[in-house]
Amino acid sequence: MKTKVEERFSEFFENWMCQLHEYLQHLQRASEDYRAKIGCEHEQELQASVSKVTQHYKDYYTIKWALAHEDVLAFFCPIWISPLENAYSWVTGWKPSAVLKLVNSIRINGILSSSLVELTQEQMRKIEALRVKIRLEEERVEREIERQHVTGWKPSAVLKLVSSIKMNGVFSSSLVELTQEHMRKIEALRVKIRLEEEKVRREMERQQSGCS
Template identity: 60%
Template structure:
């Protein structure tokens, strides 16, 4: 059963992804028209603002119900399979940059290549930090206090409790423990989102406006195409498997 938060965010996401597709069409058109650097920068700013809107709405919704973002009903199975802690994995964007270089879409200077590599290493370390925090949250689910609460609640249900402890009291303790778990999951989600935004901004800071257009076009194209493939696969039975490792080669540019 979909929660009210999940329903509202599903509606928002459908509109947001349609707008993203519209921006992609603009990016493709502008990259072919040879507009001025200032016009390129204007479109880059519009698209980055669009991504910021997504995270603003996401964080507000997650504060009400963070669990819907760990099992999002608005995504296809393929999108969920590609997900990393409620979103795309930050280091994925370096594959897009490499695809740009390999297909000669953007010529990067040696200085740009050096900065991108430094950013890649930094983002990898931050990904690992967030993953360790997620592991800590998962382990905390089975700590001594939570296990004791589970045992107590079970004994009450089976009417085997000798010490008089009201069921209402136990439920209150469980609720407190659960709130702690949910707060931890929300922190992990926000930390992962911050790494995503940091990776995106870091690459854009290195690229010039024209290169940024090509880069953002690749990011948008990848996200939209994975969604289309996933939706098609969910609606069809017996379809051919998609090899995720070939996504960059087949989609980007």
């Protein structure tokens, strides 16, 4: 059974993807026209297409952020994406560097009909600078997660707290009113996080054994 937030975002996401497909097709045509014949008119059309796509992504995160305030758990176990996409989830979404790896793979393998094959050296330089910046941010987040593990705090601790509050009926807490569907999702998330914690623990033990 879907929660209200899941229903609303699923419907939004479906429409958003359809609109994105249209915008990207228009952007590709504008890009091809610009490469075929450079001119002020074509450049303005290309800039307008880029602005539409950029704004479309901004709208996505604006809606996602607003609905996450209503039901954040829906975004930890999203039902509107495929199991493969879920497998690559990282902090309620795609790991940012994954898309840059895809760009690099498409360019290196020379996939036909892809404009990525024709990227200039300047464009590649900017992509590389962005990749380095994103990777540094990912490493910062990963170090913080590792630090929390080392100091004894684990992500699963917050879920234990949620369960404790609900069981003890802490006054004035909205957690007491969680539905069975919410609790099912919390349990699924708890199991997922617990498996990740075990994976991290085993990796740390392996590294310690290698150093000794």
